[in-house]
Amino acid sequence: MAHLVVTGAAGFIGSNFVHWLCSEHPDREVVVVDKLTYAGNLGNLEPIKDRIRFVRADIADAEAMAEVLRGADGIINFAAESHVDRSLEAAAPFLHSNVVGVQVILDLVKELEVPRFLQISTDEVYGSAPEGTRFNEEDRLNPSSPYAASKAAADHLVQAAVHTWTVPALITRASNNYGPYQFPEKLLPLMITNIMEEKPLPVYGDGMQKREWLHVHDHCTAVWAVWQRGEIGRIYNLGTGDEVANLELIKTLLAVMDASEELITFVTDRPGHDRRYALDISRLTTELGWQQQITLEEGLQATIEWYRDNRPWWESIKSGQYREYYERMYGRRGPAQQ
Numbered sequence: 001m002a003h004l005v006v007t008g009a010a011g012f013i014g015s016n017f018v019h020w021l022c023s024e025h026p027d028r029e030v031v032v033v034d035k036l037t038y039a040g041n042l043g044n045l046e047p048i049k050d051r052i053r054f055v056r057a058d059i060a061d062a063e064a065m066a067e068v069l070r071g072a073d074g075i076i077n078f079a080a081e082s083h084v085d086r087s088l089e090a091a092a093p094f095l096h097s098n099v100v101g102v103q104v105i106l107d108l109v110k111e112l113e114v115p116r117f118l119q120i121s122t123d124e125v126y127g128s129a130p131e132g133t134r135f136n137e138e139d140r141l142n143p144s145s146p147y148a149a150s151k152a153a154a155d156h157l158v159q160a161a162v163h164t165w166t167v168p169a170l171i172t173r174a175s176n177n178y179g180p181y182q183f184p185e186k187l188l189p190l191m192i193t194n195i196m197e198e199k200p201l202p203v204y205g206d207g208m209q210k211r212e213w214l215h216v217h218d219h220c221t222a223v224w225a226v227w228q229r230g231e232i233g234r235i236y237n238l239g240t241g242d243e244v245a246n247l248e249l250i251k252t253l254l255a256v257m258d259a260s261e262e263l264i265t266f267v268t269d270r271p272g273h274d275r276r277y278a279l280d281i282s283r284l285t286t287e288l289g290w291q292q293q294i295t296l297e298e299g300l301q302a303t304i305e306w307y308r309d310n311r312p313w314w315e316s317i318k319s320g321q322y323r324e325y326y327e328r329m330y331g332r333r334g335p336a337q338q
């Protein structure tokens, strides 16, 4: 069987996806491509490092990507600059990875006749959802941050390539993910690890921004449902309807972890912060028969336990040691290229 290329799989969702794939579909040959930016951590792939081939490359590097895509039976693109706050400080890396990188993949999928390409997008492309509404896949894109705008640009490029060249591509737009291996600058791991370290919990504005939470393992099964049964050219929203305000979520964590609400510290809101994300996922559930398996309550408990059990993993990231460690172990180009 030909190999499947998974990009960005040294990051949070991509690494969980490859773990899931190796355990659920052990026959699949997997090639992981990752540039190892600050968010990429080979430690996320350590337990399955003998099951995969790792290539350190930038998805915008056409030559390197042609090499891995030749003979592949598909590509799933998780690679992206993903942190909204960072996009407010500097948008250029977002345009490079999230826009140029996706066009490079599209051109190669066309040229090398790769049979299937799944672009992983986000609910943030729709912008803020007014109370009482949920966005479906036909709704207009209205991104509010450079991150969301770069992901929306990629979605348009994918649709243009499908329309013009019948490139065999599909798109998923997922809601907020949480679970193991999430970089501790994102809301949930930041709060969980700060609670463990008894540090203040910075809450943007009034904390009433609402998000729809999807456990990363449920995201993996939804991505696989789209990969196997999705229609070329179609977009699929992935979510759960588990909608919670950030402040409420943080108070739940504090209660479960038996810590004081005095740790909560309100800080100036992020400029242009979207108030609410909400997805209509009926296409995923009715057309593809996907079902959520992990409730928010179970998922939060399991995630807290994972961060408790894997303290060295997040402590080394928070202290910046992991990059030094991996460069010492593998050199700057990563293990597969030594």
Ligand SMILES: NC(=O)c1ccc[n+]([C@@H]2O[C@H](COP(=O)([O-])OP(=O)(O)OC[C@H]3O[C@@H](n4cnc5c(N)ncnc54)[C@H](O)[C@@H]3O)[C@@H](O)[C@H]2O)c1
Pocket: 007, 008, 009, 010, 011, 012, 013, 014, 033, 034, 035, 036, 037, 038, 039, 040, 041, 057, 058, 059, 060, 077, 078, 079, 080, 081, 082, 083, 096, 097, 101, 120, 121, 122, 123, 151, 173, 174, 175, 176, 177, 178, 183
């Ligand atoms: N985290 C969420 O809640 C969420 C929700 C919906 C959609 N998404 C999307 O899912 C995907 C994965 O998100 P994540 O949270 O795992 O991100 P992440 O930041 O944890 O990981 C991104 C990975 O991509 C790699 N990367 C970045 N630029 C690259 C490039 N040019 N070439 C090769 N590799 C590159 C990084 O090294 C890192 O390993 C992204 O496309 C994101 O937009 C994320």
